[in-house]
Amino acid sequence: MSPRPLDFPPPFDPSEAIAIPTDPPDERIQVGVCVVGAGPAGLACAIRLGQLMEEDEATAERLGEVPVAVIEKGKQPGSHLLSGAVVNPRALRTLFRGRPELDELPSYGEVPGEGVYLMTKSNAIRIPPPPTMRNHGNVIVSVAELGRWLAGKAEAGGAMLLPETAAQKLLVDHGVVRGIRTGDKGRGRNGEELPNFEPGSDITARVTVLAEGTAGHLTGAAVDRFGLEGAHPQLWALGVKEVWRVPKPLRQIVHTMGWPLRKRARYGEFGGSFIYPMGDDLVSLGFVAGLEYRDAEFSVHDVLQEFKTHKLVRKILDGGERVAWGAKTITEGGYQALPTRFTAPGLLLAGESAGLVNVPTLKGIHYAVESGRLAAEAAWRALRRGENPGRIGALDSYDDELRSSYVMRDLREVRNMRQAFDKGFFFGGAYASAMTVTKGRFPPKEFRSEPNGAHELIRTDRAKSYPKPDGKLTFDKLSSVFLSGNKTRDDQPNHIRIRRDVPLRVAELWVSMCPAQVYELGESDGEGTVTVQVNASNCVQCGAITAKGGRLTPPEGGSGPEYTNT
Ligand SMILES: Cc1cc2nc3c(=O)[nH]c(=O)nc-3n(C[C@H](O)[C@H](O)[C@H](O)COP(=O)(O)OP(=O)(O)OC[C@H]3O[C@@H](n4cnc5c(N)ncnc54)[C@H](O)[C@@H]3O)c2cc1C
Numbered sequence: 001m002s003p004r005p006l007d008f009p010p011p012f013d014p015s016e017a018i019a020i021p022t023d024p025p026d027e028r029i030q031v032g033v034c035v036v037g038a039g040p041a042g043l044a045c046a047i048r049l050g051q052l053m054e055e056d057e058a059t060a061e062r063l064g065e066v067p068v069a070v071i072e073k074g075k076q077p078g079s080h081l082l083s084g085a086v087v088n089p090r091a092l093r094t095l096f097r098g099r100p101e102l103d104e105l106p107s108y109g110e111v112p113g114e115g116v117y118l119m120t121k122s123n124a125i126r127i128p129p130p131p132t133m134r135n136h137g138n139v140i141v142s143v144a145e146l147g148r149w150l151a152g153k154a155e156a157g158g159a160m161l162l163p164e165t166a167a168q169k170l171l172v173d174h175g176v177v178r179g180i181r182t183g184d185k186g187r188g189r190n191g192e193e194l195p196n197f198e199p200g201s202d203i204t205a206r207v208t209v210l211a212e213g214t215a216g217h218l219t220g221a222a223v224d225r226f227g228l229e230g231a232h233p234q235l236w237a238l239g240v241k242e243v244w245r246v247p248k249p250l251r252q253i254v255h256t257m258g259w260p261l262r263k264r265a266r267y268g269e270f271g272g273s274f275i276y277p278m279g280d281d282l283v284s285l286g287f288v289a290g291l292e293y294r295d296a297e298f299s300v301h302d303v304l305q306e307f308k309t310h311k312l313v314r315k316i317l318d319g320g321e322r323v324a325w326g327a328k329t330i331t332e333g334g335y336q337a338l339p340t341r342f343t344a345p346g347l348l349l350a351g352e353s354a355g356l357v358n359v360p361t362l363k364g365i366h367y368a369v370e371s372g373r374l375a376a377e378a379a380w381r382a383l384r385r386g387e388n389p390g391r392i393g394a395l396d397s398y399d400d401e402l403r404s405s406y407v408m409r410d411l412r413e414v415r416n417m418r419q420a421f422d423k424g425f426f427f428g429g430a431y432a433s434a435m436t437v438t439k440g441r442f443p444p445k446e447f448r449s450e451p452n453g454a455h456e457l458i459r460t461d462r463a464k465s466y467p468k469p470d471g472k473l474t475f476d477k478l479s480s481v482f483l484s485g486n487k488t489r490d491d492q493p494n495h496i497r498i499r500r501d502v503p504l505r506v507a508e509l510w511v512s513m514c515p516a517q518v519y520e521l522g523e524s525d526g527e528g529t530v531t532v533q534v535n536a537s538n539c540v541q542c543g544a545i546t547a548k549g550g551r552l553t554p555p556e557g558g559s560g561p562e563y564t565n566t
């Protein structure tokens, strides 16, 4: 029997990410609402709270000197944001309804037209866009740019932004979430205190909103602590993307299916590409593949390089230059994997922390914004009433509002689509069409998926088809990491938890999977077990290791990529 990544769990227990407050009460930083994550969800939440504070100063006063704090581990808001991105503007319109900000949104305009292609190695067959891929009226953005802009609006509304700060632990006391503890800074490789050591702090809050995005460190711990696991296991895909400066403008958005992925169910390869124009001279191009694939040599980074050698893509990039690169996972379990509740005493989950992504449409930004807004309103309702948000049920209105919103309706309609592709491309495609026509009513049963790491690994010489990097069109992983602006200090404690001695095939899987060349094969014991070397400072915190047998924890705040236009 071949090994499965899941059988080699990391030396990590979710309870390690939970603690009671330990700073003396007068040394704790007290805030009204603590939002973890300056992504679309966290920032929409902070912006809405700012609007509500403006309308009701008496309640705002009661929240103290820092009514809203937003904790962000990236160097600045936007540094860790990466997406396609074509955005459905609906939620942003609601957030800024009747306000001038709506006209200032940083965007590359409406989708000018779209093409969907079924790819083979030598051909690209244009097909009519399935309903889930129709993007008329949606707008093109860089989510890193959008994040920076939203952060400015949140600050203008009274939120305090704390960048370069990792939320390391969720503070839970007597079953109630009391805030977070930030990570220490200035520790050496073995955890020793360096001369610039700064201990973390307890940030206590009346309400804590987890908006950590994909594979969230505290989110995982909270789901475990409060028993919020969904009916089906959570799934992830890995997206690797590049931004190119091109001489000729692209006049449509492009989505592709098929090659270079293999269609047979035994490979478990599911995904596709996106190519979006960003104005006349930039193009955003990426490949997204589900992390349930079986082949230990599968590498999304290299599949993207392979994809670029296709004549359809070459034509778009011809004469151009790669100017940015990054990688990030997407939460893909959908409706069936949603947490049983989006709240716990003193806690709200928003955006991808709540699992809100529509996989067939590749959209999560408007759900993040909508859920962030609804989280703000629910927190405010409780705080305005003078209610204790730690009381069981005090924040339940969020759960009710989110469940009756269009977000949940959309996710329900596509609830089986992702899972159907477990059965192969053609079966999945046929089911997806039937689900679209019946708005999710067919099939009446629910398809179940195994966790991403639960599949036995195979090897089929997958890597043979990857092109040799030429430094012009195709690149190796190290030059990609360099372009991400990654500045992780290499003498800080290792933040990636994996079993170090594992079967060769699991080790090979990690080496191929990581888009940032973090893992290397070390010594072998001669009996099939190898030691895995970890170059943690390369890590761009994409989250893939959490899906495939390990656990990503946040490194020192300010580490990681410095994305600007991804
Ligand atoms: C390749 C790719 C393409 C995509 N394309 C599209 C698209 O075209 N359209 C679309 O709508 N959606 C798209 N999505 C999905 C969309 O980007 C996400 O669903 C959306 O960004 C989620 O927003 P969020 O605020 O929940 O999380 P994020 O955007 O991930 O933001 C979370 C923030 O929290 C911070 N954070 C996390 N943990 C901590 C911690 N412990 N302490 C401090 N800070 C922390 C992170 O650094 C980050 O800044 C795509 C995603 C990917 C990866």
Ligand code: SF4
Binding pocket: 496, 513, 514, 515, 516, 517, 518, 538, 539, 540, 541, 542, 543, 544, 545, 546, 552
């Ligand atoms: S080591 Fe970092 S970059 Fe590599 S797969 Fe894990 S999370 Fe992603």
